[in-house]
Structure formats: structure tokens, C-alpha cells
Amino acid sequence: MNAAHPTALAVACSPLADQQTVGLLAAELGLPFIGVVKPKKVTDYALLLYADENGLALQTTGPGAPGPVRAEFCAGKAGYRLEHGGGTGQLIAKAVGMQKTRKTLHILDATAGLGQDAFVLAGLGCRMTLIERSPIVHALLADGLARGRLNVTAAPVIEQMTLLAQDSARWLAQGEGSVADVVYLDPMFPHRKKDALVKKEMRVFRDIVGDDLDAPDLLAAALARATYRVVVKRPRKAPQIEGPEPATRLEGKSSRYDIYPIKAFPSS
Structure with a gap:
């Protein structure tokens, strides 16, 4: 972000x-x-x-303001998923390629935000590295992870998650070689219409972090450093990131995953 x-x-x-x-x-x-x-x-x-x-x-602030936005791994949607489980049949699991290999995947979430997608993947057994460049969002995420480590159910999942404070595009561009099996991106794009149904989190985030106008550079850097694929999460009807055409897409009700394969996963 x-x-x-x-x-x-x-x-x-x-x-x-x-x-x-x-x-x-x-x-x-x-x-x-x-x-x-x-x-x-x-x-x-x-x-x-x-x-x-x-x-x-x-x-x-002010009277009538919506409630707080925080990184939460023990309550809300994250807590529900944790209690009720979830398998590799989830769309995000298919997008990162979990059904294609028995290998424990190392996934770099280069736009970590509040860590919800990373938490889902960690709960499915992936080893996660999270990068967040907004100092404010990083502080929220670090706090959420610290609180989650105190929860007996969430703690083993959070142990699979490592948080870094970096600018992902720069960090990826400065090195060479593979940094992860899969690089996962969920960039913030310009919001072109006023929509009262936009999530509270997204409205607040836009006030804080703005749009990820360097998303094409981030995609290019990710493609250069991922081993097997890059996955980009987008609103279902949004345009793709400027750059190469994704090889395939997986669509859900409100979002989709653009998949950029690099090479085949090992079978084990």
C-alpha cells in the first residue's frame, strides 16, 4: 500500500x-x-x-462515526474462519496453487494491509512473509499479530507469518533470484465511483494510504522474483494491472485472481 x-x-x-x-x-x-x-x-x-x-x-472522529478498523485475527471473519476451518478448495488456495503440489508453499504477500488473506493462507499451511510499506498500516498489523499470539488457537497460525516494513516494489527490485514460491499482490487502485457499499476498511484506508499507482512496477518486480507464479487479487470487474496478460483468472462473487505462471510446481 x-x-x-x-x-x-x-x-x-x-x-x-x-x-x-x-x-x-x-x-x-x-x-x-x-x-x-x-x-x-x-x-x-x-x-x-x-x-x-x-x-x-x-x-x-466525530459523532456518528463508524466503529474502529483494526487488524483482527481472533474475532470477526478471521476468528470465524479459524474456528470453522477451511480447505484447499477455497478460491484463494486454488489461486496460489495449493492443489498442484504437496510442497509447503512460501508465499510473499507484498501488499499485506491488515493481513486477512495472509492469515487464511497461513491457516491452510503456507509459510507467509508479509510486507507493508505504510508505517500506519504496519503498526496496526504488528499490533494485531501481537494480540493474536496471545490466543491459543490463533498463535500457531501467526507463527507461520513474518512481517516486514518495506516498500515491496523497491525491495523486490533491489535483489536477484527467488524470494518466494508465490508472490501475492492486492494493490489499492483508484476508485472511480462513489459507492455507499464500499467497505468501511477501504474508505478509511484510502484516507490514509492513497492508491498504489506503482502497481505495474510492483507486478514486474514480483514476476522477476517469484519461483512458480504471481497472483493478483482484483475486484471482479476491475481492469488488470498494466503489463503482461494473466494466463488465467479465477472469479468469485466480488473479486477475482489474475494468475501469472512462471513454471510448473513440483509434485511433492
Whole structure:
């Protein structure tokens, strides 16, 4: 995700958070720390990076604002998947090629975001490396992973996930040779129409990180460093990333996976 610098963001906390720790995070991110506040009463900032008893979150301010957005692996959709399991028949598992090999796949999620897709793949047995270049989103994801490690069910899955703070396109372009069996991309593209149904997370993310305008460079770098394939997740009707034509596509109800094979997977 793009590391665009927010213009209306501050760091704050509830009375139950450790103010010193939160203040240090604000200093690290170069953001103002406004101390203990109630988000609905804040008027000077549109968004808060807010710490409370449930962890770190992005919170829209003002009365009637939607609830917080946080990296969550023990509750919500991620928690439901964890409790009820999921097999290699899932579309994302097919997209990365899990049905084609018995090999434990190492997958580089180069646009990690809040880590939901990486968590699904880790839960299916893949070894995941996550890269997130937005310092704010990285902080949210690191917090979510830390909380997840305290959960007896989530912890073994999260042990399969390694988080890096890097710009993926630059990081991939600077080296040579394979970095992973599969490189997985889910870039943020320009949103061309106003849609009230756009997910809360996506609206907040756009306010923070902007669009991934370097997606063609990221795809090219990924193709140069993946061993077996590159997989790009896109909204179902969205255009493909500028560059080579994907060899195949897998479509779901709202999203699809563009698949760029490099060579065949080993059978074992």
C-alpha cells in the first residue's frame, strides 16, 4: 500500500491504554499525540490512530462515526474462519496453487494491509512473509499479530507469518533470484465511483494510504522474483494491472485472481 502521509491524523488513546507506549508510537510515526480522548468528541482531526483495551485501531472522529478498523485475527471473519476451518478448495488456495503440489508453499504477500488473506493462507499451511510499506498500516498489523499470539488457537497460525516494513516494489527490485514460491499482490487502485457499499476498511484506508499507482512496477518486480507464479487479487470487474496478460483468472462473487505462471510446481 502507498505510504502517502496523512494530513488529518493524530494518535490518541483511552484511559485504559499505556499513554507512554502510545506516545512513543506517535513520535516514531511523526504524528501528534493528543493523549486521552473520546473519538466522537474530537474535531481537530478526521482520523485517529487510537489505542484502547482492544488494541490499536484507526478510528474516524466525530459523532456518528463508524466503529474502529483494526487488524483482527481472533474475532470477526478471521476468528470465524479459524474456528470453522477451511480447505484447499477455497478460491484463494486454488489461486496460489495449493492443489498442484504437496510442497509447503512460501508465499510473499507484498501488499499485506491488515493481513486477512495472509492469515487464511497461513491457516491452510503456507509459510507467509508479509510486507507493508505504510508505517500506519504496519503498526496496526504488528499490533494485531501481537494480540493474536496471545490466543491459543490463533498463535500457531501467526507463527507461520513474518512481517516486514518495506516498500515491496523497491525491495523486490533491489535483489536477484527467488524470494518466494508465490508472490501475492492486492494493490489499492483508484476508485472511480462513489459507492455507499464500499467497505468501511477501504474508505478509511484510502484516507490514509492513497492508491498504489506503482502497481505495474510492483507486478514486474514480483514476476522477476517469484519461483512458480504471481497472483493478483482484483475486484471482479476491475481492469488488470498494466503489463503482461494473466494466463488465467479465477472469479468469485466480488473479486477475482489474475494468475501469472512462471513454471510448473513440483509434485511433492
